[in-house]
Amino acid sequence: MVAVDAFLPGFAALAGTPARAGRSGPVNVDLVDPQVPGDVAxxxxxxxxxxxxxxxxxxxxxxxxxxxxxxxxxxxxxxxxAAIVTAVCCALLAGVTGLNTYVGYVRTGHDLGRVLERGGGPIAALGRTLDDGHDETTSSGDSRRRQPVVPADGPGAPAIETLNLPDPADGVPASKTFVLLPPGYGDPAEATQHYPVVYLVHGYPYGTAEDWLTAGDAPGTLRLLNNDHAIKPMIVVSVDLTAGQVSRDWEGLNVPGGPQLETYLGRTVLPAIDARYRTIADRDHRALGGMSGGAFAALNIGLHHVDEFSVLLLALPYDELGDDAGLVRGDPQRLRENTPRTYLATMPFPSRVSVLLTAGAGAPTDVATARRIAAAFQARGQEAVAHVEPGFNHTWHTARATLPHMLMFADQAFDRATTALTAALH
Incomplete structure (x- = not known):
């Protein structure tokens, strides 16, 4: 934990930002499901x-x-x-593209390029021709960091940097963590400004940290939210919790005999982000979120580390390992410790946690699960809001459509924490 005094300039800058309509009020105001601006929605x-x-x-x-x-x-x-070959090829492509229409994983040629780049040889070369790479700068794993470029996507768009954060001791090889920086981050006039951070976890299996940039469209959502002044500037970090094996459904766990992903997030990723960027490095200005398996990881890790995260943002959530219980190698104690549905009902909360859960109306099980988890938090005296998005199912369509709600909900919590600290200092 870093001393608050180190961030007084950043807090002062945040507190000095003009208030937005409907956001004034007492420090202890309850958080609500945000009203997302129409163009963003x-x-x-x-x-x-x-x-x-x-x-x-x-x-x-x-x-x-x-x-x-x-x-x-x-x-x-x-x-x-020739006709049979054509029929088979077209049928296969119809199946693949039909699945993509349902899931919403590849939206544009840029997204397709990113996916193809994960392959090798000519497939990766084809991907590079489709991916213009204009929205990203590269950073090494050391303390040096390139100055963010002005994104080609226009005003309000985040600059994107890539960090390589291997942790061999925890079984995590080299991988990409993406950092989305708010407009003005590189401006010398903003050199004393510090920012809250939202961490996002991809889905499992076959998910990567890149998914929140492509299927989740975090850059596009942030651009519009920034231009509408719907949120205050924040840093968004898309974390890789695949341990280099995208086909494995790790659920963000410390796996016995395998990668220690929960430890990796807390011991490697968080300190690296706080060291390299001007963050407000306290729990009140830090959120953890994810979609599907990433939502489980965010829920489980967030509850294990209430001292690190004050906000949980859970899209398509669930609260038990189910078919992935084998990850704990039959250890009943580990299973209980990694089943929020079991331990949430009795766990103590030394600090307040605010939770937004989102689900698609077309997935009734997701909706029921989100509402049940929200009720479990409320029964423990914590804030929890369930948002149901019409028309979508357990897919990236839902995660993408509800990301604005997640970021605005986090902004409410950060705003309240900043207001409380400012009031205490004065």
Missing amino acids: RHAREIGPLESPLIWITLAVLAGLAVIAAILVRTRRRPRR
Whole structure:
């Protein structure tokens, strides 16, 4: 924990920011599900060009036409073979693009490039041609950091830096952690400004820290929220908790005999971010969130470390390991310690925790789970709000659509903490 005195200039700058309509009031004001500005909500719910159902419908029609062609030329060997190959390829592509339409994982050519870059050889080369890389600067794992560039996405967009934060002692190899810096971060006039931090965890399995930049569209959401002055400047960090094995469903655990991901987040990532960036390094200005498996990780780690996080942002949440209980190697004590549904009902809360849970209305199980977890927090005297997003299911569509609610909810909590500290200092 860093002494508060070290951040008085940053707090003063935050406190001096003009208040937004509807945000004034007593320090102990309750947090609510935020009213997201219309342009932000519309953007977050938009379907990207590569998510259009017209793509898979067209491919399905082409597959059907190829089948018909194969039947018509069945006596001609080579044309029939070509028609069958075409039908199979179109059918496979229709299935893949149809799944993407449902899940919302790849929105644009830029997103597709990022995904392809994870492959090797010519696939990665193709990905690099689709990914212009304009929105990112690179940082090494040491204390030196390049000055953020002005993003090409326009005013209000965050500058994005990449950190390499390996931790061999905890079984975590080199990986990418993405840091989204608020507008003006590199301005010498803002050199004394310090910022609250939101940490986001990807889903499991086959998730990466990059997902919050692509499928989650955190840069686009932050750009619009900043331009609408709907939030005060904050740093957003997308953390890699894959331990270099994206196919594994680690759930953010300290796995017996495996990667110690909970420890990695607290012992490696948090100190590195606080050391490299001008953060307000206290629990009241730090949030932890995630989607699906990342939401479980955020919930479990956040409850284990109430001294580090005051806000939890949980999209598509659940509170028990279920089929992944094998990660604890049959140890009943470890299973209890990593099942929030079990321990939340009796755990003490030495400090207040504020929680936003989001779910898509098309996933009734998610909605029921979110409301049940919210009720469990409320029964322990903690703030918890459940937001149900219409029209979406247990997919990235829901996570992307509810990210503005998550960031604005965190901003409410940070604002309240800053106001309380300012009042105490005066």
